Amino acid sequence: MTAASKKVLNETEQLRAEINHHNYLYHSLDQPELSDAEFDTLFRRLRQIESEYPELITEDSPTQRVGSIPLEGFTQVQHEVAMLSLDNAFSEDDLRDFDRRIKTRLEESTTIEYACEPKIDGIAVSLLYEDGRLVRGATRGDGTTGENITQNIRTVESVPLKLLGSGFPRRLEVRGEVYIAKSVFQHINKMAEEAGGKTFANPRNAAAGSVRQLDAKLTAKRRLAMFCYSVGLVEGGDLPSKHGEILARLKEWGLRTNPVIDIVNGAEDCIRYYENILMLRERLDYEIDGVVFKVNDMDLQTRLGLLSRTPRWAIAHKFPAEEGTTRLLEVEFQVGRTGAITPVARLDPVKIGGVTISNATLHNMDEIRRLDLVINDTVLVQRAGDVIPKVVAVRKEKRPKKTREIELPEYCPSCGSDVMLVEGEVIARCSGGLVCGAQRKERIRHFASRLAMDIEGLGDKLVVQLVDEGLVQNPADLYSLKVDDLVLLERLAPKSANNLLDALETSKSTTLARFIYALGIEEVGESTARSLAGYFGDLNGLKAANKDTLQKIPDVGPVVAVKIVRFFEQAVNQDLIEKLITAGVVWPEEKIETNREVLSGETYVLTGSLSQMTRNEAKEKLRSLGAKVSGSVSKKTSCVVAGDAAGLKLTKAQELGIPIMDEQALVALFLEHDL
Numbered sequence: 067m068t069a070a071s072k073k074v075l076n077e078t079e080q081l082r083a084e085i086n087h088h089n090y091l092y093h094s095l096d097q098p099e100l101s102d103a104e105f106d107t108l109f110r111r112l113r114q115i116e117s118e119y120p121e122l123i124t125e126d127s128p129t130q131r132v133g134s135i136p137l138e139g140f141t142q143v144q145h146e147v148a149m150l151s152l153d154n155a156f157s158e159d160d161l162r163d164f165d166r167r168i169k170t171r172l173e174e175s176t177t178i179e180y181a182c183e184p185k186i187d188g189i190a191v192s193l194l195y196e197d198g199r200l201v202r203g204a205t206r207g208d209g210t211t212g213e214n215i216t217q218n219i220r221t222v223e224s225v226p227l228k229l230l231g232s233g234f235p236r237r238l239e240v241r242g243e244v245y246i247a248k249s250v251f252q253h254i255n256k257m258a259e260e261a262g263g264k265t266f267a268n269p270r271n272a273a274a275g276s277v278r279q280l281d282a283k284l285t286a287k288r289r290l291a292m293f294c295y296s297v298g299l300v301e302g303g304d305l306p307s308k309h310g311e312i313l314a315r316l317k318e319w320g321l322r323t324n325p326v327i328d329i330v331n332g333a334e335d336c337i338r339y340y341e342n343i344l345m346l347r348e349r350l351d352y353e354i355d356g357v358v359f360k361v362n363d364m365d366l367q368t369r370l371g372l373l374s375r376t377p378r379w380a381i382a383h384k385f386p387a388e389e390g391t392t393r394l395l396e397v398e399f400q401v402g403r404t405g406a407i408t409p410v411a412r413l414d415p416v417k418i419g420g421v422t423i424s425n426a427t428l429h430n431m432d433e434i435r436r437l438d439l440v441i442n443d444t445v446l447v448q449r450a451g452d453v454i455p456k457v458v459a460v461r462k463e464k465r466p467k468k469t470r471e472i473e474l475p476e477y478c479p480s481c482g483s484d485v486m487l488v489e490g491e492v493i494a495r496c497s498g499g500l501v502c503g504a505q506r507k508e509r510i511r512h513f514a515s516r517l518a519m520d521i522e523g524l525g526d527k528l529v530v531q532l533v534d535e536g537l538v539q540n541p542a543d544l545y546s547l548k549v550d551d552l553v554l555l556e557r558l559a560p561k562s563a564n565n566l567l568d569a570l571e572t573s574k575s576t577t578l579a580r581f582i583y584a585l586g587i588e589e590v591g592e593s594t595a596r597s598l599a600g601y602f603g604d605l606n607g608l609k610a611a612n613k614d615t616l617q618k619i620p621d622v623g624p625v626v627a628v629k630i631v632r633f634f635e636q637a638v639n640q641d642l643i644e645k646l647i648t649a650g651v652v653w654p655e656e657k658i659e660t661n662r663e664v665l666s667g668e669t670y671v672l673t674g675s676l677s678q679m680t681r682n683e684a685k686e687k688l689r690s691l692g693a694k695v696s697g698s699v700s701k702k703t704s705c706v707v708a709g710d711a712a713g714l715k716l717t718k719a720q721e722l723g724i725p726i727m728d729e730q731a732l733v734a735l736f737l738e739h740d741l
């Protein structure tokens with residue numbers, strides 16, 4: 067082997083600096099300037115040189131993030147400056163009290179300046195840099211003693227192995243939160259599920275597990291990220307006198323800080339910040355559980371000092387808890403419109419995020435097995451936005467002696483027909499079809515619902531009564547109801563009976579899309595129904611379509627196509643449609659969507675954030691114009707729609723010379739086609 071020449075040495079250093087710079091642009095600033103391919107080229111070149119001249123490899127070379135030898139265990143780390151935790155505020159008043167305490171203690175009557183940031187729901191870690199090189203990564207542990215997780219921290223691409231620029235203290239300890247992005251978490255769980263492995267209950271658990279892997283190769287696969295939020299030990303150098311400026315300095319040195327950090331004055335502005343972040347929460351790709359406020363002036367921080375475990379100068383304003391623990395009282399099985407039998411948890415009522423929860427979904431029997439759940443278990447329940455609460459974990463250590471297994475019923479809890487388990491599906495179904503009262507009720511309820519036939523006044527309770535009294539067997543029977551039938555029902559005044567008949571009459575004039583949706587074909591939701599109506603223009607075309615024709619429609623795949631064909635093959639369904647039409651259900655002829663020729667055969671990619679519509683709206687409209695919408699840019703892409711802060715995909719499109727349109731142009735395109 068020849069010794070590396072001066073020229074090779076220069077190139078190596080040049081490559082490392084370039085890679086570090088682009089790594090920083092991509093991972094810390096989220097503003098990449100290179101395509102993945104260009105970045106890879108640099109990286110591969112460096113690898114090649116290093117394999118030719120192994121003596122040139124340094125610890126902080128960007129190729130050296132993943133070590134090869136798994137550890138036997140973690141060693142301990144003594145934090146030279148204790149890693150504190152934060153006191154919590156649970157209300158606006160708690161926050162005002164915090165502000166008042168600070169002013170009293172400082173004998174200050176003027177407004178206090180606060181640095182505000184989202185509180186990341188991850189794992190607190192410490193990074194130690196000596197002469198700008200990462201020499202140690204540690205967990206917080208109990209605040210005094212943590213674990214040495216250097217080899218795992220090195221795999222985190224937003225953590226620089228070497229600080230950029232200059233002027234950093236000789237020894238600098240940076241602290242922050244390591245986490246897994248929501249999108250990455252979903253991907254990890256999906257892969258684990260497909261491989262039949264263990265899934266994680268939430269991103270935080272996944273991050274905690276990843277940080278404590280003995281084999282850094284596994285950690286690397288978890289794609290951890292980090293936001294830095296403060297410094298600990300500082301030796302041999304000075305930092306600015308404001309917290310916000312320190313963070314800005316960290317950012318210059320290549321460390322990743324949160325982009326929505328703000329500096330505000332006084333408690334009321336802190337409260338406004340909290341509310342803004344709460345609104346932004348859903349849209350962030352990482353989980354947060356509140357916001358943190360810190361006195362911005364470091365001298366004031368020093369004057370305020372610390373309590374035993376928490377600083378007096380900072381507080382976490384927590385979001386209302388969205389998880390709670392309670393006891394599983396019973397599991398009941400509900401029969402849906404298409405006969406799907408779903409286990410539902412009946413819970414000891416518990417308040418979660420201000421809402422009392424007494425039911426939660428369990429999806430299917432596989433989920434119950436995965437959770438290893440038995441009756442009387444203590445369970446962790448999660449409520450996200452307005453979706454149905456779900457049981458996410460079992461507190462095994464709290465399992466009482468007296469428990470009972472949860473078993474799938476052999477017979478339908480509604481009609482007593484056999485319960486079937488369809489091959490390849492995890493969902494159990496009642497085999498009773500329209501004999502099953504529960505299915506009939508659900509089907510009628512669906513038929514009458516707002517986005518279907520929109521029969522006002524036909525609520526759930528009334529549907530139950532009508533079916534139980536034998537007045538209505540199928541949706542078409544609704545249209546033969548008479549006042550005399552209705553007034554016999556309990557609690558239905560003559561006036562309401564008349565109103566219902568009027569509503570039934572009104573509902574007969576509908577649209578083809580609503581009618582198709584109301585039929586309750588499995589897998590045909592409201593938007594698919596609209597596509598079908600737009601594509602065929604009339605019911606006969608749809609009835610006669612085979613599965614190949616159906617699959618030409620943008621949101622119809624092979625599974626849906628088969629369900630549609632089967633639906634129209636069945637005599638009961640043909641009969642139902644006939645009866646409905648005879649009863650007088652009509653719709654205006656649908657204009658066949660000529661629109662779908664507009665972008666037929668083209669593939670669009672959306673990137674960045676849109677301000678005038680949601681991504682889903684944009685996707686749906688593009689599809690209605692006949693375009694395919696894809697997630698990644700390739701030579702086959704026809705056009706990239708670049709919203710705000712568009713990243714890699716935009717770069718890639720520019721490189722490949724693919725046409726790019728901005729949101730304005732997209733809006734114009736939609737307007738042009740009445741969308």
Ligand code: JCF
Binds near residue numbers: 150152186188295377
């Ligand atoms: O994001 C966080 N979880 C977070 C935790 C942010 C902070 O600024 C913190 C923290 C814990 C302690 N600051 C301290 C002093």
